[in-house]
Amino acid sequence: MENILALAWLVPLLPFLGFVVIGLGRKYFSKNITGILGSGVVLVSFIFSLILFFDVRNGITGDGIVHYFNFIKVANISIPFEFQVDALSSLFLLIITGVGFLIHVYSVAYMHEEKKEHFGRYFAYLNLFIFFMLLLVMGANYVVMFMGWEGVGLCSYLLIGFWFKNNDFNYAARKAFIMNRIGDLAFLIAVFWIISIVGNANFSDVFEFARLKEFTATDITVITLLLFIGATGKSAQIPLYTWLPDAMAGPTPVSALIHAATMVTAGIYMIARSNILFSMAHHTQTVIMVIGTATALLAASIALRQNDIKKVLAYSTVSQLGYMFIALGTGAYVAAVFHVMTHAFFKALLFLGSGSVIHAMGGEQDIRKMGGLRKKMPVTYWTFLLGCIAIAGVPPLSGFFSKDAILLSAFEHNRIIYAAALFGALLTAFYMFRLCFITFNGKFRGTAEQEHHLHESPATMTIPLIILAALSVLGGWVGIPELIMNGGDHLSTFLSPVIALAKDGHGVSHSTEWMLMGLSTGLVLIMIYFAWNRYGRYKEEKETAVGKILANKWYVDEIYNKIIVNPVSKLGSWLEEGMEKTGIDAFVNNVGRGVNYLSRHFRYLQSGQVGSYILLMVLSILLFFAYQFFIK
């Protein structure tokens, strides 16, 4: 057993070494070497993750905690540096390294036009990101998790601003980092809160404390709320979601990896990890459920009217993350993790597909200037279409199973939330197929120049697309509801050591469950038909009042600027001009002037240089002391 877990540290270390080697050698390595090295380390990590995963599955790793050293141990606080490889983390390891590897491979072709040192910089950052993400999920306590948590934020910042000549991109990067920091502060305060009670932040100890009911109800509520605020930053929920759409400034594979498949799901991972705490905090659960629903709907509505191919996908991601939070809020942690997994497949696929399109279009991202790409890029088209079907939730593709689990859980808890979530699912189907049809169907609307260059992407890009498409189709089959197949829900079984199956109260009857499935599937198919009707042949969308609000994202950025950013900036100016210069400093200067004035009258006593007097004074003191010390 120990031999197997002894591998655990290699999983994050390899990408870290990749980061160091590529980072230092970026000027000397050819792009091929960089690409092979960058992807290779992630592949090896993936193989190790697989080994770990199967060992966890066979139950031979125990609690999976591996101790390395004491990070901080002072007074009554002890923060060990420990990893925990259990069902939950090993599953995330597979997603991170698996999808991560595919995206690395894809990137080799996607970024090939960069100069080699920037190409190297890109892969170094990407490897560093994988390292931090692995640290995040492998950490056996909240502090190690937090290291990864802020680390992925850093990589996100670096990669959003990868093309750092463009200041708009830099602003987007900064915005992402700062909004995440707001959430991170809440996370940290939660950690302090926990430490002040437990004395450490080890998951095992904290959850044991919770099991023994040694937290007060207030403690639990506050801690979970703070953790949730942390999650709203990283996982882009109301009110801290506005950074994610702007984060699309980064290279598209980065959007796929960081801003869709992995980093943004960190909040869900953290809450699923802390499920014991959250299950005890009903107020927090309600808040999560409501915020998740609101975010899902808000983002879906915005996605209806975006014309930037990546922006549509970005809002879709925000919306899908909302669904995961609905699951968490209703106690369906497994469903949330399930959706993380399927979403990682189909959203990475969609982003990489959009990258393939953007690549072919020479950097164009406006779907109004595309159209008819189906014939020129068949692999991209078919895989993209599969991604759309999967995210829309058509059986038997992966999105259907995970979304169905979430809707079912919502139905069991609150009919209004269920109705809202279902409505959101319909919007999802509509905006995704709008995107797909406008981009790939109809006639080409770009320039002749672009049309001439249209081509299917190279194999290093299409093969990851095909693999992800296969996963998007099949990935849901690990969690087939008991209703359809007895013993089909492998995922719940696998996760059961970490996530207790606490089905509280009203389960629904089989007939209801069938009906719900039928209802959502039927409505989704109708929405796809509507979208086909409207966008199968491209017509310009009419300007409507609602459309304008949606296109402008409900003006949330403008509102934030008005009520937060500008006032803070003004306060800063006022403090500097009003307080610092004319208040404190002026007071001191006037005192100084007074002294100066007085000294002018004593000037004849001096040579005019304060300096020489002080020097004289010091030297005489020195001599005096030295005399006393040595001579006496």
Add this chain to the structure above:
Amino acid sequence: MIAVLMILIPLLGGIISFFLKKGNTARSFSLLSAVVTMVIMLYGMLAPKGTTLLSFSADWLPMLGTRFSLEADGIARVLTLLTAIAYPLILVSTWQHTYKNANRFFGFMLLTQAGLMGVFLATDALLFYFFWELALIPVYFLCSIWGGERRIPVTFKFFIYTFIGSLLMLVGIIYVYSKTADHSFALDSFYHATLTGGEQSWLFWMFFVAFAIKMPIFPFHSWQPDTYEQSPTATTMVLSGLMVKMGIFAVIRWLLPLLPVGVNNWAVSVSFLSVIGIIYASLIALKQDDMKRLIAYSSIAHIGLMSLALFANNNVGMQGVVIQMFNHGINIIALWIVVEMIEQQFGTRKMSELGGIAQKAPALALLFVIVALANIALPLTNGFVGEFLMFNGIFTSTAYDGNYTLFGTWHLNAANLGIIFTILAGIGIILSAVYTLRAIQKVLYGETNNLTAGGRDIKVNEKWVLAVIVAVIIIIGIYPQPLLDVSHGAVTEVLQKADIGNLIKK
């Protein structure tokens, strides 16, 4: 013995330097002196526990009841180590700089080092005061002779500020001395001086004003941005990296255990000042264009946090402060090095005139970013360790709770103030990310302009200095425990003395 050498080498080195004729010789000589000091200090750190290598005592002015006694407890050891390591870094990184009368410049620099070492080591109040002045006075010269355009009024302000502080402290020291049983200036006698609560209350301010000016704490800070801006960079490094630690260290050794009742009376007032200072300085930092002023205000915010954690009066918080003093010293020196490199090359520190440097100087950009991240306490950098511990200390502190009269005016019935302070200080953390990333963006990113288009990357010696610092940042960030262990015993001891135990809160 090592304790004495720590003071004696830079003192003699400084004096000798005055008599050297050539500037280059003085520069090499001062580096030699600094390196020897560092090597001996490192040896001292490795010395087995319980040896007397790090303490010293001899007769000095017996008729006054003062002895030349030095002791490096764990806390002092961290700071002397910092001072010993910082000087070579400072001298090497400003190697290219040429000074008029370089022999005097380096002489004053070394005298300052002697003073600093003395402040950290002295366990005799009069000796402490003597070194306190010895550390300050050379700095007046360094600023007023080798400073920028506005150096004269700025140095004057700095002088007035610190001089007032020192005088108050001297009065305080003499008063406590008069209350000692054996009429002695020894630290231990001071700890045992019989002082009533009322006396402690006003004595607190006699000492604290001097320390607060040095740190500096809001509203005693207005000398600092000007002085940092106008001083030659090497001096600014000494001022910000090392001298501000004098104030914090003095609070630990000369205030908390000496006047526990006074501290208890005023802890909340001081904490409020600290919190205001954090937010105030962070907000002003948002508006700075000059990089030196930006770092100056950022430093005020950081020091505010340290002060807050100090008055939390618990073990974790103080451990955080001690390690953060070390980290802050290293990090801010690194920031100045970066600023110096940029100013040397482009002739300006104004962020609005820079931009796009990352294209021209990738190595500089990389190192700058890492140092900046340490400044905003990203995990796995040294900054995180200190802030994490300090916040823990603040959060759990009960030192703030009870019934208070703030600044003698406002009544306050406080419970859970620790949590409120944590949140308020946490806002400073967010703001620090805002202004730091803003600076990075303005200086490093974007298109190059006429000024920066001809930029080049940093030279090899600069690269090595920064690389060493980055290594320190990351090593301490990943494995801080050895450094924490150095100060652990001393912190516990100080807190035992500072514990008012069953004294009733007023």
